[in-house]
Amino acid sequence: MAKKDPTDLTVEEKLKTLYQLQAALSAIDEKRALRGELPLEVQDLEDEIAGLTTRVEKIQNEISEFQRAITQKKGEIVDAEASVARYKAQLDEVKNNREYDTLSKEIEFQSLEIELCNKKIREANTRIQEKKNELQANEEVIAERQGDLEMKKSELEEIMTETRAEEEKLKEKVKDLESKIETRLLTSFKRIRKNARNGLGIVYVQRDACGGCFNKIPPQRQLDIKMHKKVIVCEYCGRIMIDPELAGVKIEKTVSAEEKKTGRKRAIRKTASSKKATDANDMDE
DSSP, X not given: OOOOOGGGSOHHHHHHHHHHHHHHHHHHHHHHHHTTTHHHHHHHHHHHXXXXXXXXXXXXXXXXXXXXXXXXXXXXXXXXXXXXXXXXXXXXXXXXXXXXHHHHHHHHHHHHHHHHHHXXXXXXXXXXXXXXXXXXXXXXXXXXXXXXXXXXXXXXXXXXXXXXXXXXXXXXXXXXXXXXXOHHHHHHHHXXXXXXXXXXSEEEOXXXXXXXXXXXXXXXXXXXXXXXXXXXXXXXXOOEEEOHHHHTOOOOOOXXXXXXXXXXXHHHHHHHHHHHHHHHXXXXX
């Protein structure tokens, strides 16, 4: 059987198909709501772990740089000590005070260089220890977050397993229904649904009011909705409106205040009439 062109559908068929689409999309929303904040929590944990891992790598690089600096300073100390030993040996061979003063200054300079290098090494070792403590703290946090992530992923996977099959069926249904709706109307419906806080793009009339924003609908507009002659949207919230009968929803008839008042008056009149009849019977007796 050839598939019916969406543009050939009557307004009634379009509205009915739209409402079926809304029902399927709402069911998917409910399935996703079961997951709650888990997907976001999983994403946040993964982002945090990634940030901490980058931080750990940076700390490790800083430790390596300090260690290289220590190695370099130790080499400079060895060179300086060798220079001091050489200059001291030359002191025994000096021929005048000028040479002696020059060698003494070189020895003093190299000794200061050794002290400076040792100071730099001590500072570097202190920084290395601080960085190692920081590294350990970050690694502990990563391990803790990794445990939380595995637990959240397990919970999410369990929920996904329970709902995946049904959600896939609903997605197929949505795809099929969307193919039956003309593009312009479908685009409008999706835009309305996106802007609606509860995700409802089409609603049925409830107690003479819009089922989305609950603002009262004038009687003439309600009649237009029941006629199914054109697509009508709520003038307050912009949602497409459909009558309950077409939506397949049974609405219990509500008794208006006026009807209740009339009913009470009738009951009072009936009671009064019954009392008069009883009094008349008593007089006859």
